[in-house]
Amino acid sequence: MIRPETLICPKPAGLYCPPGDFYIDPVRPVARAVITHGHADHARAGHETVAATPQTLAIMAARYGEGFAGTVRTLAYGETIARDGVEVTLVPAGHVLGSAQVVVRWQGLTVVVSGDYKRRRDPTCPPFEPVPCDVFVTEATFGLPVFRHPDDAEEIRKVLRSLEQFPERTHLIGAYALGKAQRIICLLREAGWERTIYVHGAFERLNALYEDFGVKLGPLAPATDEARKSDFAGEIVIAPPGSLADRWTRRFADPVSAFASGWMRVRARARQRAVELPLVISDHADWDELTGTLAELAPGEVWITHGREEALARWCELNGLSAKALAIVGYEDEED
């Protein structure tokens, strides 16, 4: 059997495939890149050739401009490209719109680079698809037993209950622009909130892009319209977390400040940001999803790219899985 490192190995620029001569989610410009998803730490501008799902390519173009790469190769879920005997297939990762695991096959060996992923249902993207493999490369952003994300529908009900209790207050939800904001909107719709949701201007392009790819967001309107005199009493406003402390928020009626993030599990973080209504909603696998995925796949080896590597590696050891931490520098999943 070929050593898996012959097929995929960590380099300073990221995970590299020597026989196929490409990188996966490189953190610096390279000749050939396969990109798992559109978050900025994984999808960077300046590569010569980029292969990714149509959604991810559209997200990159929206964020960096059409010239974000020399050439692009659109790879739909399930489609395979072969190069020098190396086959690359993208399968859903369940993380954000267009997010994919990269399945690399060569001479009977299968390595799956999962990128960022989660296992629970997300109305904005297809679910993670488990692929049997020799090596499973996983993140470990929430790789500690303390991280157990609650039911997202229950978290969203907290917002609606708060609106019933404080109908005169604006409910201002902090959410990151790619993935989280659109998922929150969809979850609010599923919970029965049919009214217009007001959104910060920073979300407009990505919201439109999600709609273009068939994710229905319902009635939205800008919350940043200077001409509008309303104080948004009793309304829901979604904005980037960084803007929650801005002067901008003064227009709102005694706002209830909420923040949707896996990190809201850590009370100190909620306090630090003066978040009144922390919503533990994450686009990453929690401890149970990480360990459940490893138990389900039972790969020959587990490689851990970033996050809380030690705890997950220790779990692997206790459960008879061989694991190693790659400690790849450059992936920042603070933005969840």
Ligand SMILES: [Zn+2]
């Ligand atoms: Zn991500």
Ligand SMILES: [Zn+2]
């Ligand atoms: Zn990431």
